[in-house]
Each structure stands twice: as C-alpha cells, then as structure tokens.
Amino acid sequence: MKLPKELINGFIIFIAIGAYFIIMEFLGVADLYFLRLFNILFVFYGTQKTLKTNFNQGNTVLASNASSALKTSLTGVFLSILGLIAYSYFKGGEAYIKSLSKSFLFGGNPSVMNYSISLLFEGIVSAVIVTFILMLYWDTRYHTDKHGA
Numbered sequence: 001m002k003l004p005k006e007l008i009n010g011f012i013i014f015i016a017i018g019a020y021f022i023i024m025e026f027l028g029v030a031d032l033y034f035l036r037l038f039n040i041l042f043v044f045y046g047t048q049k050t051l052k053t054n055f056n057q058g059n060t061v062l063a064s065n066a067s068s069a070l071k072t073s074l075t076g077v078f079l080s081i082l083g084l085i086a087y088s089y090f091k092g093g094e095a096y097i098k099s100l101s102k103s104f105l106f107g108g109n110p111s112v113m114n115y116s117i118s119l120l121f122e123g124i125v126s127a128v129i130v131t132f133i134l135m136l137y138w139d140t141r142y143h144t145d146k147h148g149a
Contacts, residue, residue, distance in 0.1 A: 005053050006068055010075025013046035017080045018087075039080075043130050047073045051138050062139065069131045077123035081116050088112045 017039045024030045050072040054065050088096050089112065097115045110118070 013076025014079035073127035
C-alpha cells in the first residue's frame with residue numbers, strides 16, 4: 001500500500017519542525033521567540049514538494065492542487081501539535097508550558113491543552129496562508145484560459 005504524497009510530505013514537515021525545535025532547545029536558544037517563526041519554512045517546503053510532484057505527474061487542475069497542498073500543510077500542523085503535546089508532557093507538562101509561555105504570546109498560566117489549541121489555530125491559519133501563497137506562485141504554470149492555453 002502506497003501512502004499518499006500529502007501524508008508523506010506532511011510527515012516530513014512534522015519531522016523537520018520537531019528536529020528544528022529540539023536543536024533549538026539543545027543549543028539553548030528555544031527562548032528566542034523570533035527563531036520560532038522560521039518553522040513556517042518547513043511548511044513551505046513540504047507543501048511546495050507536494051505541488052511540484054502534482055505538476056510533474058501532470059495534475060494541473062488548480063482546485064485539486066489547492067486541496068492537496070492544504071491537506072499536506074494541515075497534516076504537518078496537526079502532527080506537530082500532537083508532537084508538542086507529547087513532548088510537553090514528557091518534559092514536565094504544565095511546568096514546561098509555563099517556561100514556554102514566558103517568552104511567547106501567552107500570559108498567565110496556560111495549560112498544555114490551552115497552549116496547544118492556541119498554536120493549533122495559529123498553525124491552521126499558517127497552513128491556509130502558505131497554501132494560498134504557493135497556489136498564487138503555481139497558478140501561472142497551470143493551463144487555463146486566462147494564461148492563453
């Protein structure tokens with residue numbers, strides 16, 4: 001049984017984001033919030049890889065490619081949030097989240113689930129934005145009437 005490319009590339013996004021954050025923590029720079037923003041590059045990479053594969057396979061229908069790209073990025077986001085939840089409980093649960101929330105967007109004392117749900121919403125929005133940006137980039141490669149095909 002062959003796994004769909006959306007799932008494979010979503011898993012690549014998950015592995016890359018997880019490795020990035022573990023390396024940041026190992027180097028002692030996990031508290032630098034601006035470095036956390038670079039994880040979007042991994043979402044771009046995995047989603048771009050899906051769209052490139054679709055194009056190489058001859059799939060040039062804009063709607064199906066947009067769906068495929070969104071599935072890829074959302075898979076990466078959902079797996080990453082599940083990984084964050086597991087890692088948070090491994091590192092001490094609420095105490096670990098309190099150390100993260102000091103240097104991020106949260107005030108007060110968020111729970112692991114509050115923190116994860118907030119990041120899930122942020123991730124979903126990021127996935128939609130990445131999909132939209134990449135579809136604008138790939139739109140000129142698809143054969144439609146507006147491009148003189």
